[in-house]
Structure formats: C-alpha cells, structure tokens
Amino acid sequence: MNPSAATGTIKTTCPYCGVGCGVLATRQADNSVTIAGDPDHPANFGRLCSKGSALGETISLEGRLLHPEIDGTRANWDQALDLVATRFRAAIAEHGPQSVAIYGSGQLLTEDYYVANKLMKGFIGSANIDTNSRLCMASSVAGHKRAFGSDTVPGNYEDLEQADLIVLVGSNLGWCHPVLYQRIVAARAARPEMKVVLIDPRRTVSADIAEMHLPIAPDGDSALFVGLLAHLDQLGAVDSDYVAAYTTGIEAAVLTAEDWPVARVAEATGLSPLSITRFYDLFTRTRKVVTVFSQGVNQSAAGTDKVNAIINCHLATGRIGKPGMGPFSVTGQPNAMGGREVGGLANMLAAHMDFTPEAIDRVGRFWGAADVAQGPGLKAVDLFAAMARGEIKAVWIMATNPVDSMPEADAVRDALRACPFVVVSDMNRNTDTMALAHVRLPAAGWGEKDGTVTNSERRISRQRPFMPLPGEARPDWWIIKEVARRLGFGQAFAYFGPAQIFAEHAALSGFENDGGRDFDLSGLVGADYETMAPTQWPVRSRPAARMFGDAKFFTPDGKARFVPVQPPPPFAPSPGVLMLNTGRVRDHWHTMTRTGKAARLSAHMAEPFVEIHPADANALGIRRAHLVRLSNRHGVAVVRALVTDRQRRGELFVPMHWTDQFASEGRVDALVPGKTDPVSGQPALKMAQVHAEPMGARLYGFLVAASRPRIEADYWAIAPAANGWRAEIALLDEPGDWEAFLAATFGSDAGFQSLRDERSGRRAFVLIENGRLVAALYTAPDPVLVSRQWAVDLLGADDLTASIVLAGRPGADRPDGGAIVCSCMGVGINTITEAVTRHGCTTVEAVGALTRAGTNCGSCRAEIRGIVDANRLIAAE
Template sequence: MKTTRTTCPYCGVGCGVLATPQPDGSVTIAGDPDHPANFGRLCSKGSALGETLSLDGRLLHPEIADKRVTWDEALGHIAGRFTRIIAEHGPDAVAIYGSGQLLTEDYYLANKLMKGFVGTANIDTNSRLCMASSVAGHKRAFGSDTVPGNYEDLEQADLIVLVGSNLGWCHPVLYQRIAAARAQRPEMKIVLIDPRRTVTNEIADLHLPIGPDGDSALFVGLLAHLAQTGATDPAYIAAHTSGFDAALLAAEDWDIARVAAATGLAPLAISHFYDLFARTEKVVTVYSQGVNQSAAGSDKVNAIINCHLASGRIGRPGMGPFSVTGQPNAMGGREVGGLANMLAAHMDFTPEAIDRVSRFWDAPNIARKPGLKAVDLFAAMARGEIKAVWIMATNPVDSMPDADAVRAALAACPLVVVSDMNRHTDTMDLAHIRLPAAGWGEKDGTVTNSERRISRQRPFLPLPGEARPDWWIIKEVARRMGHAKAFDYETPSEIFAEHVALSAFDNDGSRDFDLSGLIDADYDTLAPVQWPIRTRPAARMFGDGRFFTPDRKARFVAIQPPPPFAPAPGGFILNTGRVRDHWHTMTRTGKAARLSAHMAEPFVEIHPDDAARLGIRRASLVRLSSRHGTALVRALVTDRQQRGQLFAPMHWTDQFASNGRIDALVPGKTDPVSGQPALKMAQVHAEPAAMRLHGYFVAAENPRLSSEYWAIAPALGGWRGELGFTAEPADWPAFLAVTFGTESQFQSIRDDRNGRRAFALIENGRLVAALYTSPDPVLVSRQWAAGLLAETGLSASIVLAGRPGSDRPDGGAVVCSCFSVGINTIADAVARQGCSSVEAVGAVTRAGTNCGSCRAEIRSILDANRLAAAE
C-alpha cells in the first residue's frame, strides 16, 4: 500500500494527488498537502479519481480494421502507410492531432517526429480550442508566451477581476484559495464579468452580465478611463513599453455610454468597475474560455493586458493578467511546440530558431513554416488534402466546432489512427487503427500547470493488457519510419532531459523558456517547480520591466472592439461550456456514478420569459438547431441565464445520449490571429420537442436504448437514464425484453387517470431493472430509485411505488457530489435541525466541506427555506 505523489489529470490548476492502491484493487485518493498548487485541496472530480480507474471500456490490444493484431503489425502498418503517403503526396498530407492530456514527454516526441523528421508542422492539439488566443495575446504583448504571475497573486490581490471564468465549477481549487483569502481579508474585492450568473457569483462583490463579445469594448473603455483619470503609470509606460499612444488613440472615444451600448451593461455598473480598478493597485485579472473562445479572443487578451501595462500592474505580487487553462498539460504542450504555429521550446518559425532546432535535433528536413491549425486541419481533411491523421488522447468528433463536419472528414480520410485509453468513443469508432494507450495512474512523465509549474505524474498502477505509453508508441513508429537514431529513448526521463537541454541551447536569456537549472536534476524525485529555472526558479516574470521583444519592451496593441452581436430574429445566442463534475467528453468522469449524480443528462439553460414565450416547460425536452446540426436536451429554466441567450454544456456524446453533441451546433468560425474557434457564441433556434411519453429507468446491466430521446449515466451497481417517446411502444413486454436484455416477466402497475406506469423486475431480492413512464417528465425520486440497485431483499411493491416509504429517507437530487448529499438532506438540516449558514449545514451533513463548488447551491436552499418561513 505504497502512496505515490502524482498530479491530477483534469484542469490546468495542476493539483498534487496522493494515490494509494489498496489490497482489494481499489485506489485511495487524497490531495497532496505539500503541493503548492492545492495544499491538499481537491475538487469533486479529483476526489473521485479512484472511481474512474476500472478497466471497463478500456482498449487493451492494438486493432486494425476491428481485428486484434500485434503491436509489431500495428506499428509497421502505421509507419508504412505514413511513409507511402509522404512519398506520394508530400509531408503536408499527414497530420497529428494531440491533446492537453498528453504528458510533456509524449508531446515532445510527437512534435519532434512531425516537425523535425517528417518535415511538416501539421501537428495541432485540442489546446487550440481552449487557450490559443492567450498564446497569441502574450506573444503580441510580451514577445513570448509567458504567464507573468502565479497562484499566490490571487491570494495577495486586493481586487480580482474574473472574466469569462466560472472558477467555482471549472477551477474549484483556485476558487477555494480565493474564497479562503477573502475570508481572511474581507476588504478584498471580486468582480465577475460573465453573461451568466454562475456559482462563482457567490463570492463576487459586483457581477457584470456582459453581452456577447463585449469584453474588448469593456477593457478598451477601461484603458481610456485610466488615462482620463490619471490612473496610468507614465514612468513605467515610457521605460518599459511601446505603442501606448496608438492604443490610447484607438480607445479614447470609448466613453462609458459607448461601452454600455456595446456591452449591454448599466453605465453605473461600468463606472463602479472602472473606479475599483483605477484606485486599486494590487489587481489580478483572471480570464479563461469566455475570453479565449471567441473570434476576437486575441484582441480581448490584449485589451486586458493593455490595462495592466498602462498602470504598471504586472510582474509584482498581487497583480497582473492571468490566463487559467482548461487542461492538465496545455502549458506543457505550448512548451514543446505542440501547436502548429510554434516550433519547439517556445520558439517560432523564424530563420534563427529553425536553424537552432535543426542543429540540436540533427534534423536537416525540419519544417520551415507553420502548419494547419485545428479547424483548418479538419477542413483540409474534408477536401482530401490530409490523407492520414493520428489522433492522440482526444475526441474531436465531439469537441471540435461544426462537429458533424469533423465526423464526415474523418470518415472520408484514407487513414485514421487513434491512440486512446477507451475502446468506445465517437472518434475511436472511425479509426482504421486503434492503439491502446496508457492512462492516468499508469503513465510516467511531467505536466505544467497554469502558473508555469512543472509537476511529475508518476505511475502507481501496472499497464493493463497491451497498453503502452504514448511516448513509446511514437518512438516505435518513428524508428520504423527510418529515424531510429533520433528516437533512441528507453525512459521518459531521457526525453525530459533532451527537452531541458533544448530549452537551454543557445539561450543567453533572450528566450523565456529556460530549464537549464534542471540539467542535473533527479527526474524521479523532481519536486514541483516553476520555470524559468536558470540558477533558481522564477515565481513571477517581468518584475524587472524587461520582456522578450527585440527592444525588451512590452507592446501595447491597438484594439478596435467588434460591433455588438445579436442573433437573427427569433433566434438565440448559444454559450457552450462545462458543468461542475464532468470533464471534456466524459471518457473518464463518465465512469463515476457520483460525478453523474449532479447533472445526469444534456441540458440547456433558458430564461423563464423565453421558455414561456416558446411554450417550453420546466424539465421538458428542447430541440436546438443551427445550420450545422441539432441537439435534443432537457430544459433547465432559470433566471441565471439572460433573455435571448442559452447555455449548454459540451460534455455529452453519442456514448451517453441520443443527440447531445452540442458542438455540432457551433460554426467553425475562428480568431484570425490565434485560430481558436468561437465556441462560446453560436446562433441557434430552440423549440419544444413534443414527446408523447417520458421515462426514467434504472438497470443492473447496460441497456439497449432505442427511443427518440435517451440519456444514460452510471449508477452504483448499474445504470440510470432518461427516455422520451414520440409514440408509446405498442408492445410493452417486447420493448422491455429488448431494452433490458431479458425474457423474464416484469411486474407492473398503471394509473389510468394520469397515464403513469411502472415496471419492475426483481430476481432473488435484487433489482434487475425498473422503468417509470408518464406523459409528463417523470416525477420519480431518481437518486432513491438508482440507489435500489445496490440493495438486497427488495420487493416489487417497493420499487413500483417510485418513492421511498417513511422508513427510507430520500436524500433527493444530489447537490454535493463529494459526499453524495442531496437537496432533501440539506433542506432537512435547515428546517428541522436549525442550520442557518452554509458552515452549519456542512457541520451536520458534510456538504460543501471539500471542494466547495456546491456552496452556492446550499446557500440558495437556505434562502428558499428562509423565504418559506417568512411567508
């Protein structure tokens, strides 16, 4: 039962994890109290990592054309086909599409193979979808892709501005660090700039519900305000920057009235924000996908940076612009050149850098120009220009914009290779060659988090079946393509050492990325450390006012905000995003029952007024459509959402829902500088999806679903899910037999007055399956019904009732996933046990005492009970 120090595989916070395998095969997970990213804290996803490690659904052997083959056959086939395609069509006819879930060592070899030895820069990554605009903005302003600050700045700031960043759900550990600092220093102010009133608003002093793509106008107006009120730092501007006059000229006409018109914000609220920023020296502006995922994302980033440069608030404790990334190794991918427009070690495709990397790699055939960025890469594939693609650790059929077109492009591509853990993903279904990759807990390497901190991911589980690390797979293909000498690695430590050496090669301090201080480091015992590391690590960058431009001065970028965006008449603006407990396309979190308990099916948030206008009732089904695709989702009617706008999470795939692929609705519109797609803004129509019958089921075995709408999620001991029928099945016994894979006779009851039915099959006191149907969305207690799968000694009467008896407390819908605490349990703590605060509820139920992401929901339950008591 050895405990291994490793790093969480989810978001870019990069939390330290203690993993301890148990004698029964399970793994105990805890936060690492010594890791400087989280100091022992974990979010709900991190806490449940041990529940995602089963081999269910794993790809365990190489396959060609759906048939198991040896590794030698698979690797030889890939190398041979790639070599022939390159010979016939040139190196630009092949591509790799990678992932921020690759380790740095994996990324390094993939980039080296393609750019150094195949001779094409057609290697891009799903990180293009989350932070490419930050890269572009950093490079335009600083001359390098450098995040200036660190997490400590969030605790030291007097004002934190959160822009397009729902930290409470997407980066919960950072959210908790800020909340803890706020509790110690109540004078700290927090401003939330977001179209939605998210749970992060729980700690905000001011919420600015900005209109679509209004961020540029808001910060351009702020720059003008800083200049007009004397809140700039003329000495800093003169000594350390260039281009201020041009940036100010572009901003000077953006008074508060014009900003209000462009953003939809109240002038008084804008003035309040501007005054807070102007009079507070220690300001950190945290931004994420709401800024980056835009056709104007790079300009938004530079509009934010301009304000920090103008006030000299950068490179010092408690101040600076701060990009937080969505993937565990998005930063590591940037370091090694995982983006198509970067070379390696933060170098671009300049003549000097091309020569330098070519000499270091001994690669005379090195690529000499940028390759195709993600959206362009799949478009080229659709045109037949890309003849072979190797996809690693990602699922573009669901995560890319215009996802149906991406699926069609892959279906038409002559050779699709997919390396992944999972046998069943929507992308894996299109693969000609499937390669079983090692997963978290099995891999050995490094990742870099959002504050430039390199941490080790260490293995604590054996490789299952014939799974292999990604770096090994890439190395073996490279050797078979004739590059054995350049890919002669036996361990990931050798790759990391080369990565370190390249960062230091011909680097006299003119390049930001420098790991020279790690040349003699012990890889096995490497502690979390921030780069650059020359003689010692640098916690912050640019404190000396020197940047990485030719004149060592930061550049202001003149920004012209786009005009206000409005949907077509009768349409909506769709904002896509994430939920609290799921990750990307659920290939990992979809295995954990408690992570699906909070949000178990695809949904759309819609304002009550819009719902009433369209005849959309609470919990009814909604059809979303655009000229690119459709989706069928559950209505979540809430005033958290603005009128005329919708929010839908991007997690659901064809593995988990009948038609829940939200990114199929989003066009492939991109930022012209960064190539990042505008995933946050699509024009869609919404309408009620008429269903004759609704259903909810629980089953011990994975059912075979065929209704017009379905969504499935794991439950403890089986599965749970929702159904929708446009017509009632004509033969219920036949439907039940096919769906649940049994010829056994179900017991049933029917209420002719309201059209509700229930079916149950009990064998030896254990629930095999139950189905509840109703003309309206089913009112059965879902958590209680799912919990029956783990019980013994059941009778059909208990199951058919659809609700627990007085001797079986019903916890209700899960609010706290960390401890599986339901809404009824929390309400009881408030109403019956006298809890009057979130802390008191936590003391009684444990809800909200781990990651804290549910604290806003707990507070709303408290408020609702107070309101009920007052009435």
C-alpha cells in the same frame, strides 16, 4: 521505474484542469486505489475538487482498449506499427509531408508531446501537428506573444490570495477551477476587504463571492476593457513613468480607446452605464488587481484582441509582475502549458521558439535534423477542413475526441470518415472518434503514465505511475518512438524512458539561450527526475515565481507592447434565433471518457441540458424539464430544459460533455460553426446561433437497471449509478407492445410487474429477483416525478417488494436524500433542506457540520447557500 512494482503512497498530479493539483495515490491489496490531496503540493495544499476526489473510481479496465486493432480486428504491436509507418511513408512519398498530420491533446504528458512534435516538425518536415489546446488556449498564447514577445504567464497562484481586487472574466472558476476558487474564498474570509468582480453573461456559482456581477453581452469583453483603458487615461491613472520606461505603443492604443466612452461601452456590452462606471472606478482606485480570464475570453473570434485589451490595462498602470497583480490566464487542461512549451501547436516550433530562420537552424542543429519544417502548419479547424477536401491522406489522433469537441463536429466526423488512413491512440476503446479509426493503439492512462505536466502558473509537476500497464497498453512516447524508428529515424528517437526525453527537452530550452527566450529549464539539466519536486519555470540558476517584475520583456527592444484593439460591433442575432454558449459543468470533464465512469460524478447532472431564461422559454412554449430541440444548418441537439433567470434573455447555455456514448443527440459542438480568431486560429465555441423548440415527446421515462440497458428511444441519456445504471428516455409515440419494448431494453420481459394510472397516464414496470431490483421503468406524458436518487439507491437494497418500487416514492422507512448537491459527500437536496428546516442550520458551515456537504472541494457551497436562503423562513416558523 516498473509501474507494477509501485507500492505505498505515490505522489502524482491530477489529470483534469490546469490547476495542477498534487495527488496522493495509494494502491490497495485488492488493486483499488485511494486518493487524497497532497498537502505539500503548492498548487492545492491538500485540496481536491469533486473530479479529483473521484479519480480512484475511474481507473477500472471497463471500456479500455487493451490490444492494438486493425480494422476492428486484434493485431500485435508489430503489425499495427508497421502499418502506421507504411501508410504514413506512402502518403509522404506520393503527396508530400503536408499530406500527413497529428492531432494531439492537453492530456498528453510533456514527454509524449515532445517526441510527437520532434517527429513531425523535425523529421517528417511538416508542422501539421496541432492539439485540442487550440480550442482553449491559443488566443492567450497569441495575446501574450503580441504584448510580451513570448507566451509567458506572469503571475502565480499566490497573487490570487494577495490581490485586493480579483476580476474574473469569462471564467466560472467555482466550477471549472474549484481549488483555485477555494483559495480565493479562504483569502477573502481572512481579508474581507478583498473584492471580486465577475464578468460573465451567466450568473454562475462564481458570483457567490462577487461584489459585482456584470452580465455582459457575448463578445462585449473587448469593449469593456478598451473603455477601461480610456477611463484610466482620462483620470490620469496611467503610470506614466512605467509606461515610458518599459512599454511602447500606448499612444495608438489610447487613440483607439478614446472612441469608447461609457455610453458606447454600455451599448456594446448590454451593461448599464452605472455598473460600468462602478467597475472602472473600483479597478482605478485598487492597486493590487489580478484579472483572471479563461474560455469566455479565449473561445471567441476576437479572443486575441480581448486578451490584449486586458493586458493593456495592466501595462498602463504598471500592475504586472508584482505580488497581487497582473493578467492571469488559467488553462483548461492539465498540460496545455506543457504542450505549448514543446511546440505542440502548429504555429510554434519548440521550446517557445517561432518559425524564424535562426530558430529553425538552431532546432535543426540540436536535433540533428536536416528537414525541419520551414513554417507553420494547419491549425485545428483548418486541419479538418483540409481533410474534408482530401488534402490530408493520413492522420494520427492522440488522447482526444475531436468528433465531439471540435466545432462543426458532424463535418469533422465526415472528414475522418473520408480520410484514407486514420490512427487513434487512446486508452478508451469506446469513443466517437475511435469508432472511425483504421488502426487503434492502446495507450497508457493516468496512474500508468510516467512524465511531467505544467500547470497554469508555469509549475512543472510529475505524474508518476502506481498501476501496472494493463493488457498491451503502452505509453504514448513509446508508441511515437516506435513509429519514428520504422520511418527510419531510430537514431534520433532512441529513448529508453521519459527521464531521458525530459532531459533533452530541458537541454533544448537552454540551448543558445542567453536569457533572450522566456522558456528555460537549463537549471534542471542533470536533476533527479524521479524525485523532482514541483518547480516553476524558468529555471536557470533558480526557479522564478513571477515574470516581468524587472520589467524586462522578450521583445526585440525589451519593452512590452500595447496593442490597439478595435472591439467588434454589438452582435444582433436574426429574429427567432438564440445565441448558444457552451462550457463545462462541475463534475464532468471534456467528453466524459474518464468522469463518465464514476457514478457519483453523474449524480449531480446526469444528462445534457440547456439553460434558458423564463421569458424565452415561455415565448417558445418550452416547459420546465421538458426536452428542447436545438438546431441550425450545422447540426441538431436534444437537451433538457433548465429554465433559470441566471441566463440572459436571448441566450442559451449547453455543456459540452455529452457524446454519442452517453446521449442520443447531446453533441452540442455539432451546432457550433467553425469561425475562428484571425490571429490565433481558436474557434468561437461560445457564439453559435440556433433555433430552439419543444421536442414534442409524447412519453417521458426514467429507468434504473442493474445491467446496462439497450435503449431504443427517440431520446435517451444514460449514466452509471451505484450498483447499475440510470437513464432518461423520451418517445414520440407510445410503444404498441410494451412487452417487446421491455425485452429490447432490458434483455427480458419475464417477471415484470406493472402499475398503470389511467387518469394520469403514468406507468411503472418493475423486475425484482430474490429481493433485489433488476430493473425499473417509470413513464408519463410529462417528465416523470420519481425521485431519481431514491430509485438509484434501490439498486443496492435488499428484501425489496414490487409494491415499494412501483409506488415511485419512498416510504417512511427509506428516507429520500433527494437530488445530489454535494458529489464529494453524496449529500442530496432533501438532506440539506432538512438540516435547515428541522435542525436550524442557518449557514453553509452549519449545514456542513451536520451533513458534511460542502466540506471537501467547496464547489457546491453556492448551491447550498441558495437552499439555506430559500428555506430560512420555513426554519424560522
């Protein structure tokens, strides 16, 4: 299909989280694209979250890499690809195949992944191809394989709606997988007897629908579920017939669990014995239970054991493979599952095969490859450590940004600086990783790419192009194919399109597979790729909605395995040290290379922040909305203080999205040590020890500008705004020459009008041309009180006067909607408050009917409910 010829509405798939929502994209005459949810897609039935809804706002060419570059100079494709092949060939010849590596991404399509994996493991002969999925899903993979003999997610999304109890463990589903969360909300509204338990150190928005929130201590999950297994055994709730017929190893697992009575579990988890017993009793007496787990489980040095502790409880009660029950790992990226299918992790071969002699021989014969890698390669953390030691001579990074997302991110940056040859293929020119590339290759982006992705319920969906390839951008599979050809492997990589690659992938999955391997797409061989509907694997004669309903597992004896789990001891940080947890916010994605383009996605949270308990903030002298310096031996971050009792004492939370492109020191993964799970190799991204202290800024500022400013400040965080830019700044010393500061920041100081309040030390500077706001800066000794959204909205206003803007607050003729709460509909806190206090809205539904807030993806409904509750008394007066 020629992307430039795509017309009408195209069915495609969202490029964000692992929910895998169907999207309808319609290209307009002006080349803009309207986005809607696909009502026929079984993942979302028409719903989209705030990020998905804003996809049309992220496809501009601003910041795109449009041409190959060598050492920062434009080159043509032949020059760039010849150099990549030459340098990889030289490294292999001099240092062996283990001296080169590929680091990929769950943003790649399955076809891209397949070709990259085939090149490295099949023809270069090295398994040094790993992916950022190592950072989010590796422990789930390892836990599944230990229990089931295969990396198989048993259930599907319908189970979430059919369950009588949903246990969310380390999963802020409300913000990180909003469409799944809303499916649960709707099911619970239809069946009020459905119960939800949230197990999370933080009281996240997902607690809004939970009967119980268990604010568990970091890494307490293993103890909680090991204790649950002991409880089930003691009460005689184990399904003895199921266990005897279909599992092995329960005796050892229970023997370990017997050492974990409720009192010891309470000590390890920080939970009260009463709360633990209530949870255990609820789990025991409820037959249809789904346990949903995500990064809070996986991103741990004991992540694999946590996964198996959860699975043990489901196996013990026979609650697996049946409607409304089972352990359910929800993936973080759109194609983390697809990458696992093709062997995109260093310890996997292809098509869910491991590095066994039989599998190596099988894959080698299928590919016609004589030099298939004989064993696992370097996992992500080990890969960059080897690079730092000088062992990796050439690396190719695809569609990811490890300088920001890897633990010990500063050390990763240093390793890349030291690496003799770095290739980065990406759609974005301005990333912290791209800055270190010797060769930059312009890759196709969402809306231009053609291929498949697999979501958390094993459902394969098509991503279809609806935009032409810009400049000289090319699909990732094509770039890899061309390098393979230059390395002498052209015959094995003579692909003409993604359909051919998918057909080979499907054929390999069924090759010599008599049902002994879980991943099998043989039923799709010969299928019409262009019209292929969303389909769950395995597909032999027909798709399988659930796995293990027949209690047949993929172990040698066909039985599931219990894994004895010994929980780690309770962690006690050193005096004066706080535990740092990292994660996501509602409206941003990974390192913001896509969402950072959409103004409305930055309106809710426009700068990096740290959640800190009021008692900790008071003890450390950290005031609300002031800046906080976090530090340890690995790095430093400066973030805004969000003082809240949602956070446990002694612990902090900082989102992982901000990079050097958007903030001066917001790269929180620079603080995270490279400690990994010994089984999965997944890093413990949620348990860094840090010191926290006030930054000590003398002057705070907020600015808006029609053009991107050049900020020179001790702290800054910038975000796009409708019709311009917005930024927060802070200075350790007041500028000696304000005219020079304004000129450096905005490109000119001519025409600025200013206002100074001598008593408070507040200043305002405004530049207006022809009634339009060009720039405004507000400063104060404390965080400035200007309404951000009001100031941002002025960038689109006409007939402005300096006095209006200098005032720093709206007049009666310009109502202030307040800070954005609902990003989908652009509704602010003041508008919602007014709906309650002036219009008598007493429910979230009533607020939505009046303002439209919360009526799209629903991720803001918990926040709206909090505003309603806080203002209900005022409304009643």
